[in-house]
Amino acid sequence: MTEATAPSRTEPQGFSLSAIPLWGQFAAIIIFGVLLSLVWDGATRWPEAWVIPAAQWITDFIEWLKSEATIFGVEFKDITRGIGAALKAPVKWAEYLLYRGFKGIGLGPLPWVAVAAGVVIFAHWVGGVRLAILCGLTMIYLATFNLWKDSMKTMTIVIVAVPMAALLGITLGIWVTRSKTASRIFSPMFDLMQATPHMAYLAPVAALFAFGPVTALIATVIFAMPPMARCTILGLQTVSSDVIEAGQMSGCTKRQLLWKVALPSSKRTLMLGLNQVVMQTLAMVVIASIAGATGLGHKLLYSLQQLRLGVAIEQGVAISLIAIVLDRLTQAYAYKETDHFVAGKTFVQRHKHLLLFLGILVASYIAAEFFRWVKIPPSKFIWGSGDAKTVLFDAKLLARHMDQAIRDFNVVAFDYINPIRDWVTIWILLPVRDFFLWLPWPVFVGVIGLGAWRLGGMPVLLLCLALMFSFIVTGFWVETMKTTYLVLIAAALCVIIGVPLGIWAARSERVANIIMPICDTLQTFPSFIYLIPAIMLFRIGDFANIFAILPYATVPAIRYTYLGLKRIPPVTIEAGIANGATRMQRLFKVELPVALPEIMLGLNQTIMMALAMTAITALIGSTDLGQEVVRSISTQDFGRGILAGFFIAALGIIADRLIGSWAAERKRQLGVA
Amino acid sequence: MPTDAQIKCRNLWKVFGDDPQGFLRRHKGNPSPEALKEEGYIGAVQDVSFDVNQGEILIIMGLSGSGKSTLIRCITRLNDPTIGEMEYEGRDLLKLSERELIDLRRHKFGMVFQNFGLLPHRDVLENVAFPLEVQGISKADRVTRAKAMIDLVGLGGRESYFPRELSGGQQQRVGIARSLAVEPDIWFLDEPFSALDPLIRAEMQDEFIRLQSMLHKTIVFITHDFEEATKLADRIGIMKDGRMVQLATPEELVLNPADDYVAEFAKNAPRERIVSVGAIMQPVTDAASGTVPMSAKIGAVAEQVLTSENPVAVVDESSGTIVGSIDRQTVATSIFGTRSSEGTRAA
Amino acid sequence: MKNLLKGVALAALMMAPGAAMADVESDEPIIIVQNNWTSQLVLSYVVGKTLEGMGYTVEYAPSDSQLQFQAMADNDMDFQVEAWEGSMKSAFEKAAENGMLDAGTHSALTREEWWIPNYVLEKCPGAGHWQGLDRCAEMFATAETKPKGRFVGPPADWGKNYADRIGALEMNFEAINVGQAATLWAELQSAYDRKEPIVLFNWTPNFIESKFEGQFVDFPAPSAACNEVKEWGPNPNATGDCGAPHSGWLKKAASPRLPEEWPGAWAVLQRVDFDNADIAAAALLVDVDGMEPEEAAEAWMKENDHLVKSWVQ
Structure with missing residues (x-):
């Protein structure tokens, strides 16, 4: 058997600095940068005169597209308008179906009873009784909390966007696997698209297309498409070569090979992609409320802005429940086994779920003519009539009680929370922020550049340099450093919280059974939700921003630590035990070092998520890149918005390449690649 | 017997690297191993020529990385050879259009894969019917045909099972049924039993022998298991580092290995089942008592010879004449002797 | 080609089932801008419900306070009942140059x-x-x-x-x-x-x-x-040493297609006029009484029946 010899990285040759130890190289760069900043102001702030007005160019370009550009004699504006109008049709149909009703033919929208029953029946079909109960409770929640219509408005975009994003993703994915050129163009684009925050899509789309549901739809489709494309690529590339060859030897044409062999064989990966599309769509629809999407997201944003936190919590819970239900349903569908004992069953037995739903649908349409509550959930649940009426449940009243409780809590808790907040702000946040703002850019570029070169060689170095200079020369240094500072502190906190939790979960099955589902759920929530407690507990400022980032971005730190420890080969641990290591020694000397590459990949994910959240926290108030992104939507300064979004993605890519290169190298050394 | 050759391969090369065509052209179609190494090319198949004869079982054997899988993929055009000539029944395989190639695969070729290559989303019946389906054969016809194939491999009653619900051996039976569904002229088997447990493997080998005794296909069979090769083969081609070092009957391989590499394989071979009496007989002697047929394997006559005081006469069955003799000593040495001499050499 | 695109777009719109005909110029929906502050939400419902009472079909579209004006200039949305001088002046004026219509000024001062x-x-x-x-x-x-x-x-x-x-x-x-x-x-x-x-x-x-x-x-x-003048104001060495105007305008804005397609609705919009008390009252219903904006609009209309009648005439 041939031993696979791993290519060993050759140290860069013929470079005089190589003779100096690593710390010396870093020290030299730092000293050089600081000295340079003392004699040349341009090293602290890129000279105004040298700034490339890229933001202005982009804004001007989009303005030109909107007003003057023509393609083959057709005004570009008319093309986008045409597309927009064409996309409006399916949205309208979905609206008629879910909440408007078909006025022309006198048919109402789907009665809520039918929709709820449909979801529960589908849940039972794909996932059994437990899933059906979860869905049933969610439906009841949406109805009793008076959120039905808004939920349907949100679902309107979801049901139109999901098939579009899925089809587009599969098509692009297939194309990428078939064409080298397409692969070269799209693979980096997917990387970039996934690292770019949700919000950054809204401004340019809103600029080119009509403001409103169509913009939300397009932005959502663009945002939700990459995971589908990635899963398609992954699925097609990981179909076992035997299966493909078996298809070829069976005499398949290329088309048959794709449609009859490759795609169906990767069903599970594709379904995973679909699950991602659904989740991303929901997350985006909620956020798209700042660009004209109606529904729960819009109501939640409004409640947050009005500080009606009780209502906001009710709406936030609704969004989260919908997210959980959609997640579980698509997952259950992906793992649903095909029943092979269909023969010998009657038509009714085979289609009992469908028939039941059709029955309820017809019955509820008829019943809706007589009972209003079948059509639309009642806003108050009242028992009895006349003077004997008792209000069983009133969501609005509950919300007001919650509001009051939160305010009372705030008054009491303020004396405890505020000193902590002040202390952290004065002693940690402000010094770190001031450090990053003081930092001369040559030091930043030099340190990251040296790291990139040592870890990943020339390609990574060149990429990182290009990305770093992109925000320096366009005059975004200060905003980018503010984002860097926020994200680094948030990521550090995530690691401090997440890694011990991950270790704890890895050591105790019982703890894992509690922590891991919580992690799943936290990641299912649209990121918007995390603003509620932050605003509730803290006032504006970076402290609140960081607090809002934490629950979302800690999850990967926990999960990767857990998985990293769980994946250590038992032999390695047994060897540690055999050598007489104590539990602590084993953890620090054996397990953590072996799991470290995995944990670092978790850190990588944490940073990506923290970056994504900075655009969301801009809704609370911040002065970093995220704020630029959000602001650009209303100022129509698309150039700044697009660039700021790109720079957030750039920070993510730099972190990804540095950590990724390190982890790959480390895994290679450990022989666990 | 050149007329019997169903497939002819001449000077096949499959080279992996940046520009394999140019590389082979530079070296006039015959680069040295040093040149390959120096320029960073990998010669998966190097200058291989052989024929596959009508109705024979040709086994191609070698360790992993020896190029045997690449070779079979060249013949089936799953991978195109870099240079070389290949003919199937007189037609140039390399000049086939896409359409002709698909036609050939639909009607003439059948292939079985190491990891079965079953379509996970189709049940047994649909898997077996798949090659018929892509040809556009009507549903009723293909179901009938597929059911017959499923019965043939002994999986009747499991038509609606999915691959994941079957054991490895059962899955490979489905693979076999599928490859036979189109009634191919040539049957390619790429390490069909390597992924199976030893017991199941032996069972499947017997099954294979049973099928072949009914079907009489021309077969190209890949394995890394010399014992399997000797059990099933008419002829064995041994590959090493992309070259075919010897192509011969199992008996010739054992008796006259072309080099140390082949000898190394042959050393553990069950000689008693491979070597025939005719190959080791001595001249005719008068002292002989009793007769054995010349083509019999030693194992089959060992008991008779070893229990006989005198040498035993060897008879050519076709003419009925006595052509030589065989005694205890010869039988003993041919079964055990070489091994002991190997042992001393090693020491 | 241009016509073709328009044709496709039109066909796509036609496919959507239309609403029943009513006694108005067009049954196409009038799209009313909604922002994220209370008074605007309530009062846009008030005007919307008034139009619905006349037989018009209306839809509400949430929008950003700056983007809305250009959207109206582009006929994507049809009118806005609260445009503030202080925060929206420049976007308003820019869009007005691009075709958006100024539908008049409220009595309210901001x-x-x-x-x-x-x-x-x-x-x-x-x-x-x-x-x-x-x-x-x-x-x-x-x-x-x-x-x-x-x-x-x-x-x-x-x-x-x-x-x-x-x-x-x-x-x-x-x-x-x-x-x-x-x-x-x-x-x-x-x-x-x-x-x-x-x-x-x-x-x-x-x-x-x-x-x-x-x-x-x-x-x-x-x-x-x-x-402009440094010497002016408390600090003789600086400009800008003063406060903001005490009484800014509050306007209504509309899309250019509104008067063309729904002249009746345009006339109503021009007549709509709120004073400070009207606006504060609208906000109060939601922010203090805890109503939903849509309910609040109904309550407000009941209170101010004479006003609504005067717009419809």
Whole structure:
């Protein structure tokens, strides 16, 4: 058997600095940068005169597209308008179906009873009784909390966007696997698209297309498409070569090979992609409320802005429940086994779920003519009539009680929370922020550049340099450093919280059974939700921003630590035990070092998520890149918005390449690649 | 017997690297191993020529990385050879259009894969019917045909099972049924039993022998298991580092290995089942008592010879004449002797 | 080609089932802009419901307060009932150049200025005037601004640079800009519940006045000279040493297609007129009485039946 010899990285040759130890190289760069900043102001702030007005160019370009550009004699504006109008049709149909009703033919929208029953029946079909109960409770929640219509408005975009994003993703994915050129163009684009925050899509789309549901739809489709494309690529590339060859030897044409062999064989990966599309769509629809999407997201944003936190919590819970239900349903569908004992069953037995739903649908349409509550959930649940009426449940009243409780809590808790907040702000946040703002850019570029070169060689170095200079020369240094500072502190906190939790979960099955589902759920929530407690507990400022980032971005730190420890080969641990290591020694000397590459990949994910959240926290108030992104939507300064979004993605890519290169190298050394 | 050759391969090369065509052209179609190494090319198949004869079982054997899988993929055009000539029944395989190639695969070729290559989303019946389906054969016809194939491999009653619900051996039976569904002229088997447990493997080998005794296909069979090769083969081609070092009957391989590499394989071979009496007989002697047929394997006559005081006469069955003799000593040495001499050499 | 695209678009729209014909010019929906503050939501429902009562079909589209004007110029949305001078003047005027219609000015007058809750006056009696406020600056300090007082300013893109004014008046304050209006109210609510001193950006009319008791801080009255002549105002060495106008306009805006396709609706919109009390009342129904904006609109219409009738005529 041939031993696979791993290519060993050759140290860069013929470079005089190589003779100096690593710390010396870093020290030299730092000293050089600081000295340079003392004699040349341009090293602290890129000279105004040298700034490339890229933001202005982009804004001007989009303005030109909107007003003057023509393609083959057709005004570009008319093309986008045409597309927009064409996309409006399916949205309208979905609206008629879910909440408007078909006025022309006198048919109402789907009665809520039918929709709820449909979801529960589908849940039972794909996932059994437990899933059906979860869905049933969610439906009841949406109805009793008076959120039905808004939920349907949100679902309107979801049901139109999901098939579009899925089809587009599969098509692009297939194309990428078939064409080298397409692969070269799209693979980096997917990387970039996934690292770019949700919000950054809204401004340019809103600029080119009509403001409103169509913009939300397009932005959502663009945002939700990459995971589908990635899963398609992954699925097609990981179909076992035997299966493909078996298809070829069976005499398949290329088309048959794709449609009859490759795609169906990767069903599970594709379904995973679909699950991602659904989740991303929901997350985006909620956020798209700042660009004209109606529904729960819009109501939640409004409640947050009005500080009606009780209502906001009710709406936030609704969004989260919908997210959980959609997640579980698509997952259950992906793992649903095909029943092979269909023969010998009657038509009714085979289609009992469908028939039941059709029955309820017809019955509820008829019943809706007589009972209003079948059509639309009642806003108050009242028992009895006349003077004997008792209000069983009133969501609005509950919300007001919650509001009051939160305010009372705030008054009491303020004396405890505020000193902590002040202390952290004065002693940690402000010094770190001031450090990053003081930092001369040559030091930043030099340190990251040296790291990139040592870890990943020339390609990574060149990429990182290009990305770093992109925000320096366009005059975004200060905003980018503010984002860097926020994200680094948030990521550090995530690691401090997440890694011990991950270790704890890895050591105790019982703890894992509690922590891991919580992690799943936290990641299912649209990121918007995390603003509620932050605003509730803290006032504006970076402290609140960081607090809002934490629950979302800690999850990967926990999960990767857990998985990293769980994946250590038992032999390695047994060897540690055999050598007489104590539990602590084993953890620090054996397990953590072996799991470290995995944990670092978790850190990588944490940073990506923290970056994504900075655009969301801009809704609370911040002065970093995220704020630029959000602001650009209303100022129509698309150039700044697009660039700021790109720079957030750039920070993510730099972190990804540095950590990724390190982890790959480390895994290679450990022989666990 | 050149007329019997169903497939002819001449000077096949499959080279992996940046520009394999140019590389082979530079070296006039015959680069040295040093040149390959120096320029960073990998010669998966190097200058291989052989024929596959009508109705024979040709086994191609070698360790992993020896190029045997690449070779079979060249013949089936799953991978195109870099240079070389290949003919199937007189037609140039390399000049086939896409359409002709698909036609050939639909009607003439059948292939079985190491990891079965079953379509996970189709049940047994649909898997077996798949090659018929892509040809556009009507549903009723293909179901009938597929059911017959499923019965043939002994999986009747499991038509609606999915691959994941079957054991490895059962899955490979489905693979076999599928490859036979189109009634191919040539049957390619790429390490069909390597992924199976030893017991199941032996069972499947017997099954294979049973099928072949009914079907009489021309077969190209890949394995890394010399014992399997000797059990099933008419002829064995041994590959090493992309070259075919010897192509011969199992008996010739054992008796006259072309080099140390082949000898190394042959050393553990069950000689008693491979070597025939005719190959080791001595001249005719008068002292002989009793007769054995010349083509019999030693194992089959060992008991008779070893229990006989005198040498035993060897008879050519076709003419009925006595052509030589065989005694205890010869039988003993041919079964055990070489091994002991190997042992001393090693020491 | 252009016609073809329009044709496709039209066909796509036609496929959507239309609403029943009514006694109006067109049964295509009139799209009414909704923003994210209370009075606007309620009053847009008020006008929308009035039109519906006449037989029009209306739809509501949430929009950003800046983007909406261009959207109306492009006929994507049809009208807005509350356009504020202070924060929307430039976007309004730019869109008006591109074809958006000015549908008239309300009676209501608007003001945007520094604002304090009344309880601040107990601790700092002079806080109603900028000089008095400046003397108590330290009372408003927070961890980030110490020893200067903190002024919670509007989102930085609202076109108001309070840092400049603070500099020009040499005040002992630091302006901290929030990201969204919501955070202003979060800060106010939090401070208000604890009776903690706070000075922040506010405007009228809005729901704040119905929920919190407080007043604007008086600054030197603005004039054209203030921004041009250094010698003008309290600081002879700086421009911009004055406050904001006390009475800004509040307008209505409409798409160019509104008068063409729905002349009746356009006429109604032009007649609609709110004063400060109308607007505050609308906000009150939601922010204090806890109604949903749509319910509040119905309640408001019942209260102001004569007004609604006068628009419909």
